[in-house]
Amino acid sequence: MxxxxxxxxxxxxxxxxxPDPSLDAMVASWRTIQELGPFSTAVWPFIDRELSRLRGLLASRCGVRPSRVAFTENVTSGCVLPLWGLPWEPGDTILISDAEHPGVVAACHELASREGLHITSLPVTRWRGGLDEQADTDQQVLGALEEALTANTRLVVLSHLLWNTGQVMPIAAVAERLAEHPRQPWLLVDAAQSMGSLPVAAAASQSDIYAFTGHKWCCGPEGLGAVVLSERLLSQARPTLIGWRSLRDEQAANEGFHEDGRRFEVATSCTPLFSGLRTSLELLDSQxxxxxxxxxxxxxxxxxxxxxxxxxxxxxxxxxxxxxxxxxxxxxxxxxxxxxxxxxxxxxxxxxxxxxxxxxxxxxxxxxxxxxxxxxxxxxxxx
Amino acid sequence: MxxxxxxxxxxxxxxxxxPDPSLDAMVASWRTIQELGPFSTAVWPFIDRELSRLRGLLASRCGVRPSRVAFTENVTSGCVLPLWGLPWEPGDTILISDAEHPGVVAACHELASREGLHITSLPVTRWRGGLDEQADTDQQVLGALEEALTANTRLVVLSHLLWNTGQVMPIAAVAERLAEHPRQPWLLVDAAQSMGSLPVAAAASQSDIYAFTGHKWCCGPEGLGAVVLSERLLSQARPTLIGWRSLRDEQAANEGFHEDGRRFEVATSCTPLFSGLRTSLELLDSQxxxxxxxxxxxxxxxxxxxxxxxxxxxxxxxxxxxxxxxxxxxxxxxxxxxxxxxxxxxxxxxxxxxxxxxxxxxxxxxxxxxxxxxxxxxxxxxx
The missing domain is CATH 3.90.1150.10 (Aspartate Aminotransferase, domain 1)
Incomplete structure (x- = not known):
C-alpha cells in the first residue's frame, strides 16, 4: 500500500x-462502464450488480437487511440528511454528546433553529476508563443519559467510537433505554470511527441512523459512505435531497419515493468507488x-x-x-x-x-x- | 475513448x-494522495490546489468569481440543496417549467408541501422552432412567463437546454424579467444539458442557482458536479446539509459558515474526480x-x-x-x-x-x- x-x-x-488492488478494481470498473457504453442498457446490469454487492456486504456487517442501507457521499451526509425529513415538533429536544464532530453539531443547531428545537449536552468526553473498565464506562454513560433525558427528548446523537478520547459507547444499551422512553427518541450514531475497526452489528442494527464512510477504517476510496436506517425511520422520515434515485419511478415525479434506503439516495454517484470499497472490504476480511x-x-x-x-x-x-x-x-x-x-x-x-x-x-x-x-x-x- | x-x-x-487521459489523471491523483499520506499536512496543499484549479476553470466558463462555485456530487444536489435554506413564506409560488427533470420536480413538491408553497407550471415543451426560430422561441417563452407570473411567484425553475425537446431557453432574458418583478423571484436553472455543449456564461452569471454535472457533455467522471450561486442567494440561503466543509472553522461548530460557495459543500468528496474532470475540460478546450x-x-x-x-x-x-x-x-x-x-x-x-x-x-x-x-x-x- x-x-x-x-x-x-x-x-x-x-x-x-x-490498497493497490482497490485502485485496480476502480480502474477496471471505469473501463467496463466505458466499454459497455456509459449510459446504455448494456451497463445497467453491471452498475446494479456493483451497488447490490456492496449493499449486501455492508448490510451483512451491520446485521440488517440490505433494504435498510442507503449510500451517501460521506459520513456527515449520512448523519444529517435523514434528520431533515423527521416529524419534529417545536419544543422537541436534541441531546448531543460532547464528543461529536463539529459538522454534525452545526447541522443539529441549524435544524434546531429552523424547527424550534432545544439542544442539550450529554457529557461523555470525561469518562477515560479504557478497555478494562468498559463495564464502568457503560454504566457512567447510561447514568449520564438518565440524568439528561427529559420528557421532550426526541433525538440522541452519540458516536459509537468517540473520535476524541477513543472510548467505545454502549450503543445497544442506549438504544434499549431509549425504547423505554415515552417518546422513544431516535438514536443517531456517528460510526465514522467504528465501522471497520469494531464489530458493529449490535449497534448498527439497533440505531435509527448509523452513518459511516468507506475511506477511514475500511480503507476504501474517499467519497463513498453509507447509512443504516431503522424500519421506523424509513417510514417516518420524508426524503429531503431528492433525485431520480429516491423516486419509485425515475421518470415520474408523482409516483412517490422508494420505501427502502434508496429514498435517501439522490442522483448519480461514482460507480467505480463502489467496486473499490468492495475490494477493500474483501481484503480486510482476508486478514x-x-x-x-x-x-x-x-x-x-x-x-x-x-x-x-x-x-x-x-x-x-x-x-x-x-x-x-x-x-x-x-x-x-x-x-x-x-x-x-x-x-x-x-x-x-x-x-x-x-x-x-x-x-x-x-x-x-x-x-x-x-x-x-x-x-x-x-x-x-x-x- | x-x-x-x-x-x-x-x-x-x-x-x-x-477520455483515457482523464482516467490516467485520476489514477495519478490517487497515487499522489497515497504517496503523500492520505490524511497528512503533506497532502492538503495538493488537495487544495486540485479544488482551486477546477473551481477556477468552472468559474471562468461561467463568467463568475470562483467564490460563487460550490461543488456537488451531481446536478440534482446542486439544484435542490440551496432551495432548502431559502427564506420561504407560506403562499409563495414556485413556477416550474413542464420540461424539468423528475428529480427536481419531486424535490420542489416536497419543499412545497413542507413550507406551504404553491406550484404552478410554465409550459415550454410545446415550442418546437429549433435553431432558426430561436428569436420566436425566446418571445414565446417570455410570453408564457408573463402569463404565469403572479404577485406570489418566488422561484422560477427552468432548464437552460431542455432535456426533452432540445430547445434552448432564453435564461438571461428570463433573469432580466424576474429582476423587474416586485418579489424578484429566484431563478433556478438546471444546466445538466447546457454545460459543456453551449456557451453558458450569460445564463450562469445571471441565475441564482445554475447547477450542472461534469459527467455528461464535459466528459468527466460520474459523481462530481457544481453549482454557480448568485451573491444574493449566498447571503439569503442557510446551508442545510452541513459538514466540515461548510464550516468557517472545521473544528468549531459555533464559528458560523463560509460565506462563499463552500457553505453548500458538505464533507469529504473524492479528490481524484476533480483531477479527472479538469483533464476532460482541458481536452475539450484543446479541440x-x-x-x-x-x-x-x-x-x-x-x-x-x-x-x-x-x-x-x-x-x-x-x-x-x-x-x-x-x-x-x-x-x-x-x-x-x-x-x-x-x-x-x-x-x-x-x-x-x-x-x-x-x-x-x-x-x-x-x-x-x-x-x-x-x-x-x-x-x-x-x-
Missing part, C-alpha cells in the same frame, strides 16, 4: 490507506474475521498506550489501554499542533485535536512494531 | 465518454473554443435533423435544426422503448423519453459521419 510506504502512517481515523481484526487493533493500541504511560512526559488520555484503535495523548509542555508538525517533518503522520487538546495516533491491522517504535522514539526525543 | 470504440454512442446527454465546439455540435445535430426530416416515417420533434446537440424524434408506428432496444442490440446507443414520448440522439464534437449513417440506416431498416 503506497500510503504506508516510506512513512509512519498513524492517521487511519482521518483516512485509511487505499481475519472482524472480531479477530478488532483484537489485533486493540493489541497494537494497547502496546502504544503502555509505552506512552510508562514514559515520563507522555500522557495518554485514557487511564488504561484503549478499547479500539484510537490512542489520544499529550506531550508535557508541548502544544499538540507543534508536536504534530514536528512529527510530520519526520514522516510520522498523526493528528492533533482541539477538544480536548491532544494528539491522536491510530493503530490498524497494518500497523507495525516499527511504526510504534518510530513514533515513540520521535516523541521521546522531544522531551 | 473506450466508450466510443466498437459502438455508435449517441447518449452524451445521459453520460459522456471518459477548439467553446463557441466553436458548440457550432460543431450544431452542424452535426443539424445534419441528423435534416436526414430525419427528409425520411418518411421518421419525425423530428423540432420543426427546424436543433440549437444544440439533442435531437429528439419518433419512428412512425413504433414505440420508442422498443426502438431504443432494437438499436441497442446493434450497438447503437440512444435513449427514449416518456414526456413527450420520443427517442433522443445526441451529437457531440466526437460524433462522426459514420455514427450518423449507422443510426439512420438502422432506423430506415425498421420502417
Amino acid at each position: 503506497p500510503a504506508l510506504a516510506g512513512k509512519t502512517y498513524l492517521n487511519y481515523g482521518g483516512q485509511g490507506p487505499l 481475519g474475521a472482524c472480531d479477530e481484526r478488532s483484537r489485533r487493533i486493540q493489541q497494537l493500541s494497547g502496546q502504544l498506550w503502555q509505552a506512552l504511560a510508562r514514559t515520563d512526559g507522555l500522557q495518554p488520555l485514557l487511564s488504561g489501554p484503549p478499547p479500539a484503535g484510537l490512542v489520544s495523548f499529550r506531550v508535557e509542555g508541548r502544544e499538540p499542533p507543534a508536536v504534530a508538525r514536528r512529527l510530520g517533518e519526520q514522516g510520522i503522520w498523526l493528528r492533533h485535536l482541539d477538544h480536548p487538546s491532544c494528539l491522536r495516533a491510530c493503530t490498524h491491522i497494518t500497523t507495525t512494531q516499527e511504526d510504534l517504535d518510530r513514533l515513540l522514539s520521535a516523541l521521546t526525543a522531544m522531551l | 473506450p466508450a466510443l470504440a466498437g459502438k455508435t454512442y449517441l447518449n452524451y446527454g445521459g453520460q459522456g465518454p471518459l 477548439g473554443a467553446c463557441d466553436e465546439r458548440s457550432r460543431r455540435i450544431q452542424q452535426l445535430s443539424g445534419q441528423l435533423w435534416q436526414a430525419l426530416a427528409r425520411t418518411d416515417g421518421l419525425q423530428p420533434l423540432l420543426s427546424g435544426p436543433p440549437p444544440a446537440g439533442l435531437v429528439s424524434f419518433r419512428v412512425e408506428g413504433r414505440e420508442p422503448p422498443a426502438v431504443a432496444r432494437r438499436l441497442g442490440e446493434q450497438g447503437i446507443w440512444l435513449r427514449h423519453l416518456d414526456h413527450p414520448s420520443c427517442l433522443r440522439a445526441c451529437t457531440h464534437i466526437t460524433t462522426t459521419q459514420e455514427d450518423l449513417d449507422r443510426l439512420l440506416s438502422a432506423l430506415t431498416a425498421m420502417l
Whole structure:
C-alpha cells in the first residue's frame, strides 16, 4: 500500500490507506462502464450488480437487511440528511454528546433553529476508563443519559467510537433505554470511527441512523459512505435531497419515493468507488474475521498506550489501554499542533485535536512494531 | 475513448465518454494522495490546489468569481440543496417549467408541501422552432412567463437546454424579467444539458442557482458536479446539509459558515474526480473554443435533423435544426422503448423519453459521419 510506504502512517481515523488492488478494481470498473457504453442498457446490469454487492456486504456487517442501507457521499451526509425529513415538533429536544464532530453539531443547531428545537449536552468526553473498565464506562454513560433525558427528548446523537478520547459507547444499551422512553427518541450514531475497526452489528442494527464512510477504517476510496436506517425511520422520515434515485419511478415525479434506503439516495454517484470499497472490504476480511481484526487493533493500541504511560512526559488520555484503535495523548509542555508538525517533518503522520487538546495516533491491522517504535522514539526525543 | 470504440454512442446527454487521459489523471491523483499520506499536512496543499484549479476553470466558463462555485456530487444536489435554506413564506409560488427533470420536480413538491408553497407550471415543451426560430422561441417563452407570473411567484425553475425537446431557453432574458418583478423571484436553472455543449456564461452569471454535472457533455467522471450561486442567494440561503466543509472553522461548530460557495459543500468528496474532470475540460478546450465546439455540435445535430426530416416515417420533434446537440424524434408506428432496444442490440446507443414520448440522439464534437449513417440506416431498416 503506497500510503504506508516510506512513512509512519498513524492517521487511519482521518483516512485509511487505499490498497493497490482497490485502485485496480476502480480502474477496471471505469473501463467496463466505458466499454459497455456509459449510459446504455448494456451497463445497467453491471452498475446494479456493483451497488447490490456492496449493499449486501455492508448490510451483512451491520446485521440488517440490505433494504435498510442507503449510500451517501460521506459520513456527515449520512448523519444529517435523514434528520431533515423527521416529524419534529417545536419544543422537541436534541441531546448531543460532547464528543461529536463539529459538522454534525452545526447541522443539529441549524435544524434546531429552523424547527424550534432545544439542544442539550450529554457529557461523555470525561469518562477515560479504557478497555478494562468498559463495564464502568457503560454504566457512567447510561447514568449520564438518565440524568439528561427529559420528557421532550426526541433525538440522541452519540458516536459509537468517540473520535476524541477513543472510548467505545454502549450503543445497544442506549438504544434499549431509549425504547423505554415515552417518546422513544431516535438514536443517531456517528460510526465514522467504528465501522471497520469494531464489530458493529449490535449497534448498527439497533440505531435509527448509523452513518459511516468507506475511506477511514475500511480503507476504501474517499467519497463513498453509507447509512443504516431503522424500519421506523424509513417510514417516518420524508426524503429531503431528492433525485431520480429516491423516486419509485425515475421518470415520474408523482409516483412517490422508494420505501427502502434508496429514498435517501439522490442522483448519480461514482460507480467505480463502489467496486473499490468492495475490494477493500474483501481484503480486510482476508486478514481475519472482524472480531479477530478488532483484537489485533486493540493489541497494537494497547502496546502504544503502555509505552506512552510508562514514559515520563507522555500522557495518554485514557487511564488504561484503549478499547479500539484510537490512542489520544499529550506531550508535557508541548502544544499538540507543534508536536504534530514536528512529527510530520519526520514522516510520522498523526493528528492533533482541539477538544480536548491532544494528539491522536491510530493503530490498524497494518500497523507495525516499527511504526510504534518510530513514533515513540520521535516523541521521546522531544522531551 | 473506450466508450466510443466498437459502438455508435449517441447518449452524451445521459453520460459522456471518459477520455483515457482523464482516467490516467485520476489514477495519478490517487497515487499522489497515497504517496503523500492520505490524511497528512503533506497532502492538503495538493488537495487544495486540485479544488482551486477546477473551481477556477468552472468559474471562468461561467463568467463568475470562483467564490460563487460550490461543488456537488451531481446536478440534482446542486439544484435542490440551496432551495432548502431559502427564506420561504407560506403562499409563495414556485413556477416550474413542464420540461424539468423528475428529480427536481419531486424535490420542489416536497419543499412545497413542507413550507406551504404553491406550484404552478410554465409550459415550454410545446415550442418546437429549433435553431432558426430561436428569436420566436425566446418571445414565446417570455410570453408564457408573463402569463404565469403572479404577485406570489418566488422561484422560477427552468432548464437552460431542455432535456426533452432540445430547445434552448432564453435564461438571461428570463433573469432580466424576474429582476423587474416586485418579489424578484429566484431563478433556478438546471444546466445538466447546457454545460459543456453551449456557451453558458450569460445564463450562469445571471441565475441564482445554475447547477450542472461534469459527467455528461464535459466528459468527466460520474459523481462530481457544481453549482454557480448568485451573491444574493449566498447571503439569503442557510446551508442545510452541513459538514466540515461548510464550516468557517472545521473544528468549531459555533464559528458560523463560509460565506462563499463552500457553505453548500458538505464533507469529504473524492479528490481524484476533480483531477479527472479538469483533464476532460482541458481536452475539450484543446479541440477548439467553446463557441466553436458548440457550432460543431450544431452542424452535426443539424445534419441528423435534416436526414430525419427528409425520411418518411421518421419525425423530428423540432420543426427546424436543433440549437444544440439533442435531437429528439419518433419512428412512425413504433414505440420508442422498443426502438431504443432494437438499436441497442446493434450497438447503437440512444435513449427514449416518456414526456413527450420520443427517442433522443445526441451529437457531440466526437460524433462522426459514420455514427450518423449507422443510426439512420438502422432506423430506415425498421420502417
